[in-house]
Amino acid sequence: MLKKFLSAGVVTAMTLSVCNADVKLTNFDKKMIEVEKKMVSVNKRFNVNEITIDKKRKIDDKWTMYIFKMNIEDTVSKRKSSAPMIIFTDGIYQTNSLMNLKTGKRYETEEKIRLRDAMDKKQNSQREKFEKSFVLDKKYYNKEHLIAGSLNAKNKIIMISDPLCVACIETFPSIYNAVKDKKDYALFYYHFPLQRLHPTAMTIAKAMEYAKGQGLKDVVKKIMFADLGKSYDVYKENNPKIALKAFNHIMGTDYTLDQIEKISIKNDIKIGSDVRLQGTPTIIYNGELYKSRENLAKSFTQN
Numbered sequence: 499m500l501k502k503f504l505s506a507g508v509v510t511a512m513t514l515s516v517c518n519a520d521v522k523l524t525n526f527d528k529k530m531i532e533v534e535k536k537m538v539s540v541n542k543r544f545n546v547n548e549i550t551i552d553k554k555r556k557i558d559d560k561w562t563m564y565i566f567k568m569n570i571e572d573t574v575s576k577r578k579s580s581a582p583m584i585i586f587t588d589g590i591y592q593t594n595s596l597m598n599l600k601t602g603k604r605y606e607t608e609e610k611i612r613l614r615d616a617m618d619k620k621q622n623s624q625r626e627k628f629e630k631s632f633v634l635d636k637k638y639y640n641k642e643h644l645i646a647g648s649l650n651a652k653n654k655i656i657m658i659s660d661p662l663c664v665a666c667i668e669t670f671p672s673i674y675n676a677v678k679d680k681k682d683y684a685l686f687y688y689h690f691p692l693q694r695l696h697p698t699a700m701t702i703a704k705a706m707e708y709a710k711g712q713g714l715k716d717v718v719k720k721i722m723f724a725d726l727g728k729s730y731d732v733y734k735e736n737n738p739k740i741a742l743k744a745f746n747h748i749m750g751t752d753y754t755l756d757q758i759e760k761i762s763i764k765n766d767i768k769i770g771s772d773v774r775l776q777g778t779p780t781i782i783y784n785g786e787l788y789k790s791r792e793n794l795a796k797s798f799t800q801n
Contacts, residue, residue, distance in 0.1 A: 527551060530587065534566055545571045552582065557605055560588045561596060565609065584609055628774060634785045638769060639686060645718045646677055647684035653677075656686045656782040658769060661703060661721055662696035662732040666779040670722040673781075687718045689766040690778055696732045698741035704761040705745045705753060711761075714749065724748045 531549060546568050553565040566583045584606045586596040596605045639654055657673065659666040677683035689706070691699030702721070709717045726732060729744035738755055746752055773780055773787060781788035 523551070526589070527554070530564055530585070530592075531566075533592070534583070534585065543573055545573060547571055547578075557586065557596065561586050562588075563596070563605060563609065565613075582613055625774075625776075629787050632773070632785075632787055634782055635772065638688070638772075638782075639684070643686040643688060643766075645685055645687045645716075646674060648681060649684060651680075651684035652682045653784055654684045654686065655784075656688060656769075658688045658690045658773070658775060658778060658780040658782075659722075660690055660692045660696060660699050660778045661706065662699045662726055663692065663778045664727065665777075667722055667725050667727070669779050669781075674719060674722075688769050689763045690770050690775060690780075691763075692778060697734075697736035698732065698738055700763075701738040701741045701755075701758070702726065702745055703763050703766075704758040705742055705749075707761045707763060708753060708758045709749055709751065712751075714751075717749070720748060721745070 531551065534549060548569040550567050550569075551564060552567045553563075555563045557563055564585045564587065566585065568581050568583065569578065570581055571578045584594060586593050586605070594606065597603065598605075634656070638656060639649070641649055643656075655673065655677065657666075657670065659670065674685060677685050689703040691703045693699055706717050706721055726741070726744050726748070729747070730740055735741065742753060742755060742758070769775075770780075773782065
């Protein structure tokens with residue numbers, strides 16, 4: 499990500515500091531920070547609020563590895579992120595890649611793997627903590643999103659899904675068939691179109707909601723069981739007309755883009771923030787985030 503910012507140019511409002519208490523700033527460290535600062539040019543959209551030395555390590559008696567961290571803010575979206583940058587220097591030259599010719603060992607590759615693993619560990623820890631304390635707002639158990647079972651059923655399942663997601667399409671039938679005839683289960687469905695993966699997912703979600711508004715029954719079931727991926731390439735196709743044509747064929751309708759355009763699913767998408775959605779399908783079972791899609795139907799019917 500940082501390389502993209504550097505090539506585009508980034509605003510230069512920076513402070514010089516060290517975020518790792520073990521790293522002591524020498525005069526040379528300060529010079530290195532200034533060098534990296536000069537690499538960053540002006541771009542009104544991005545601010546690099548702070549550049550720090552997260553770590554430095556001697557590779558041998560000549561080369562030293564620096565890991566810089568830049569705190570970046572997108573002035574448009576106001577989103578903040580932190581991006582690492584690895585630089586090697588022998589005191590005269592600097593490079594972002596260093597390989598041991600005898601062993602083929604690339605020091606920056608090993609360090610990137612270490613940084614990735616450390617980040618994954620941190621994120622997994624944060625996710626586990628969130629899941630343990632997670633409590634779903636009861637407002638999400640509503641008639642509008644109920645697709646099977648009774649609203650007052652003892653066991654409640656929410657599926658957050660993209661209608662073009664392969665994993666969702668594979669998961670949905672087993673859950674639906676397991677609970678559809680059971681009085682003590684309720685299944686709720688929420689849209690969360692992943693448009694970067696499936697460019698026409700929003701078109702399908704809007705068409706589904708429009709069809710429900712027109713009084714059509716079992717819309718979610720019919721679309722999920724049909725698998726629109728059999729009708730067109732849901733990963734590459736970005737023409738909404740083709741997507742809607744496939745939808746109409748399955749549902750026996752003749753909707754137009756103008757008819758579905760005003761449909762909004764913003765209220766559905768809000769649930770993604772509440773559950774810190776990591777992907778689809780996301781399953782919530784009796785208020786708890788369900789970690790695995792494996793044996794879902796079996797697990798639900800054991801109660």
